[in-house]
Amino acid sequence: MKHNLEVCFSPALYDLYHRPEAVVVVIDVLRATSAICTAFMNGAKHIIPVGDLEEARAWKAKGHLVAAERDGIVLDFADFGNSPFNFTPERVQQHDIVYSTTNGTKAIHKAASAYAVAIGSYLNLSALSFWLQEQHRDVIILCAAWKDKFSLEDALFAGALSKKLLDSGLFTTICDSVHASLDLWKSAQPNVYRYILKAAQKQRLAKNGLDDVIEFCHTPDQTSIVPVLKGDRLVGETVGKISYI
Numbered sequence: 001m002k003h004n005l006e007v008c009f010s011p012a013l014y015d016l017y018h019r020p021e022a023v024v025v026v027i028d029v030l031r032a033t034s035a036i037c038t039a040f041m042n043g044a045k046h047i048i049p050v051g052d053l054e055e056a057r058a059w060k061a062k063g064h065l066v067a068a069e070r071d072g073i074v075l076d077f078a079d080f081g082n083s084p085f086n087f088t089p090e091r092v093q094q095h096d097i098v099y100s101t102t103n104g105t106k107a108i109h110k111a112a113s114a115y116a117v118a119i120g121s122y123l124n125l126s127a128l129s130f131w132l133q134e135q136h137r138d139v140i141i142l143c144a145a146w147k148d149k150f151s152l153e154d155a156l157f158a159g160a161l162s163k164k165l166l167d168s169g170l171f172t173t174i175c176d177s178v179h180a181s182l183d184l185w186k187s188a189q190p191n192v193y194r195y196i197l198k199a200a201q202k203q204r205l206a207k208n209g210l211d212d213v214i215e216f217c218h219t220p221d222q223t224s225i226v227p228v229l230k231g232d233r234l235v236g237e238t239v240g241k242i243s244y245i
Contacts, residue, residue, distance in 0.1 A: 034213070036121075048064075050105060056100040068101070122157065128226050
């Protein structure tokens with residue numbers, strides 16, 4: 001039996017898609033989920049996503065390492081923000097990191113009551129695809145978006161992941177959002193990096209001198225780790241078999 005695949009373009013729409021038996025993939029390409037994948041790639045032990053800044057401050061007061069930003073700007077109490085380049089091995093190896101961002105951690109909390117929540121980015125695209133195939137469950141790809149508004153970069157990644165899952169022969173869809181994201185992915189070929197330069201989030205990052213991560217965040221298959229939500233924290237699950245693009 002084939003499993004159902006859907007794409008939700010915004011957390012504001014998630015209640016229309018939620019099914020407790022489904023696996024949800026949260027994606028925030030620029031930059032939260034790319035940073036999370038980078039952290040695990042560089043040896044982080046756990047990542048604790050928090051949506052509320054007061055909760056993040058409380059973790060910091062207890063001596064925890066905190067990565068926190070709003071609108072791309074590092075908060076004054078945080079150790080660093082959410083650029084993937086902040087999550088170096090020297091900083092994160094064997095550490096638990098408390099993490100709060102404008103959009104990504106909100107989406108993670110929104111999906112927390114699903115059967116499972118996984119974190120997706122180009123960095124773990126093939127590993128994530130294989131991991132999802134192994135779950136034998138329906139999949140909802142949840143775009144973190146920008147303050148609940150549609151984001152081009154997340155929808156484009158949803159197309160990349162949807163293509164892999166549908167090409168596996170294990171999934172089927174009648175979801176218009178899946179077809180729209182697939183069309184975006186097809187339109188972006190053969191130069192995804194050039195295509196994404198039109199995205200509003202690219203412009204927001206550039207305004208604050210933070211757009212140095214664009215190419216890195218769109219480079220596929222840099223890690224075989226899939227971060228998965230277990231209780232209040234993300235843990236890294238390593239996928240042994242990877243089918244590259």
